[in-house]
Amino acid sequence: MRRILASALAVCSAAAVLLHGPTAQAAAQVDGYVWAYQPSVASYTAASGYERNSTGGAVVITRSSAGVYSVRFAGMAVSGGVAHVRPYGSGNTAICTIASWLPVGVDEVVSVRCFSAAGVAADSYFVAHFTNRTAAYGTFAYLWAHDPYSATPYTPSTAYSYDSTGGSPLAWRQSQGVYMVQMPTVDAHYPVDNNDGHYQITAYGTTAVRCEVHGENDETPTPIGIFCVDAFGNPADTRFSLSYSRGVNVLGTTTARGNAYFRHSWGDPASYWAEGFWNTGGTPTIAYLGVGRYRVTFPGLSIPYGYAQSGSRGDPSTYCATAYWGSNAVTVNCYNNVTDAYADSDFTVTITS
Template structure:
């Protein structure tokens, strides 16, 4: 067996990469109508891979994309996706899995009417095993089950405990993160599958030592529906466990300008974030000290109705602009959660 192993090593190509590792990656997919099946490399300012490799994006059909993340080809982790731009389109993570030492993340994007649509989007991935702090994620993969423990490969809890999911009704779920409960922090949710659905955060709060996060999922027309989703909870770090980072819970949807609640906002540079409203459903999130000429932004709507939100753009001079809509695509004021990471 040793001789065979030595022989295999001798035959390995000089360009072979090390075994895939845990890590993180993100992209801004900024070429929505790229030629079919032709990979492109997103701007390095808005694309990162913790292994140092370059990510790429392939358009495989109308509203269908594959994000390729080299050297991160392990089973597990979690993914979030947010549609980008001034339209009312939305995007889901359809699936993710390793292809050799590469991780392929499949994304689907839709109009409010349910048609697949070419659009820009952001996507983030993390696979971690580092304990400590308050951080957890799940892939909720059994949408009609009453209560279950999410698949161990696709869940994480920084206390080492196992997370569980309970269905309270059609499209209504509670995710329980043991031992990391706090009346604080940040949540992101993304619908999963090649399905016409959106998911959002209804609320989150501590229950004893556990953190409970309630999720609502809807059809694109706004009716509650059972569907799979991904969910991340964090406190005092980004959804990728990286820095610099900032997040905020935007809980005053009709205020002209305000400071989000201290417990539900974070800025790794030590500054205070602010939010201004620039029209119905149009908001700017100011995150002083953050390098907004780079990085990744994820947005999820908050509340029990079917309104949804997305990132319009982000720049150092304008902050992060967020747009929110009714299910039918009309601009709408609503609560949301916004996250920046680099």
């Protein structure tokens, strides 16, 4: 495995300082996801089939101004957990972040901010999910890295972190916009089969910042590199939420349906292969549709509706998002994070229901 960053700092524990953010852990376990498909509508109940609320309640999306949304999962009120969001759509170079998640009455409300590629608040299609599940299968971990400035490894808020191994994660800032994270769940698989799992990351806050997972250092414990940039591709400090799932879906509810990590040859950009994957029907296949555009098919998979997410992996100059998906295939678009033009990139993708 290639070395991705300079050697990690010596690991030590530090007291976590809880900043304003999502709100304390609860016993009830819930999960939900949504495809937000009416970006300019003031308020609507998601009813495309591409939504889930584990309590059976509605998922209501409200737009209060350009790019400012709340996703209300009725009856799902809990504290703790983790939330993620990604822009959605072919050619969509928007930036979307999580501004907060918290219980409001009996509901769970996830606040989303979206921006144009220039960093201006703007309406956008997006996909988002929330979960506070503990892993029913496989291995599963998530955290909220609440301190964007600490160069000393610290333990992220325990109210917003979980690791199915029972261990505690660490996070720290290596340089502007560059972070390292240790997750015991990843340590349990690295370097043998960690690539069969799936990472998700989302910048947390109300400014236009993108984050992507770079990959793991060849060390034990295993630091995971995170790169965050502003709308112009400049390194930017931020809080973020991070998840890793292997053998279980991104909600932590069922066995993984389909996920893959695709790498490519820099000498032959159209040459891609699955570095790791999880799919009971066999190795996922990839169709190269043109620079920065790919269709990944999961043999044997058939999911009505469902939920898909994707992201760049291993290249700090790119970002990726889901263009669309069907019952067994996901189309992924990747872009240069300075020019926002299509760009070839390694990437990860997942689909579930």
